[in-house]
Amino acid sequence: MDHGTRILVGAVATTVLAGCAGGTRSTVAPPAVHPVVSDGVVNVGAVALHLHCIGDGAPPVVIDAGLGLGGAAWLDVQRAVAETTRTCVYDRAGIGYSSRPAELPHTNDTMARELHELLLRAGLVGPFVLVGHSMGGVNVRLYADQHPTEVAGMVLVDAMNSEQVERYWSLMPKTALDEFHEGLSHVSEGTTYETLASGLAKMQAESRSIGDLPLVVLTRGKEDGFPGITAEHAATMLRAWHDMQQELLHLSRNAVQVVAVNSHHNMQWDAPHLVAASIRETVRAVRAHGRVSTDTLAPLATEGPQ
Secondary structure (H helix, E strand, C coil), rough: CCCCCCEEEEECCCCCEEEECCCCEEEEECCCCCCCCCCEEECCCCCCEEEEEEEECCCCCECCCCCCHHHHHHHHHHHCCCCCCCEEEECCCCCCCCCCCCCCCCCCCHHHHHHHHHHHCCCCCCCCCEEEHHHHHHHHHHHHHHHHHHHHEEEEEECCCCCCHCCCEEEEEEHHHHHHHHHCCCCCCCHHHHHHHHHHHHHHHCCCCCCCCCCEEEEECCCCCCCCHHHHHHHHHHHHHHHHHHHHHHCCCCEEEEEEECCCCCCHHHCCHHHHHHHHHHHHHHHHHCCCCCCCCCCCCCCCCC
């Protein structure tokens, strides 16, 4: 099952224009001012989401973790990236210090919209570098589709592919897939297998290229495996995963991929230096209006348990 999450926050402020009639003359109200929240719980409609930001600089980075984990799982990476720029993590509804989802099931589309509202109400100003791990990759891609001008770049950390159901989960042993279905019913985020599958389908239908914006795709080198699975079966699943990961490069004309050969799915723990360096490289490319490069990333590709 997907692990790893807490965290995604970056920022976006909107200007609210209000026209006031006055004869033939109209005036424009000043932009709405939101207090900047660095650490705390922010009311976002019917839910309250916890946000934690450190560091200074632009573009700000917002991290959205994998299913079932909160921002705390990414604190080591966050601290490393915060030496370069403003870096935020958050707890999705049902995780960490955030309140439970207002409606069930809790869809990826809802998560993306709640993230946008969180950044707005926290007074954070983009465009952002969005970092999505596993299921978080679905959320940040939906966010980018809904708010393309608020995205400066993207890092996808072993992120889900839109054809995950047909090309990867279908390869899981039946007992493991049954456990996966059952486990999702106990996740406090309120996400079901059917909801997640529909989120992937929505991403497939609506996802678009981010053009020339910098994109780094990080891919695990080791299959997590399942009880009773043969080495040959695990290798087949990993090849399928790598094929799908490579296809993520089509999301941008300015993209690179790095395979973390010794890392499993939760790269924020197995290869934190590689993940942090990849985010910093994306920030560098945004600032330089240039190409993203693997020059500083390739030497870190072997990080992880030996």
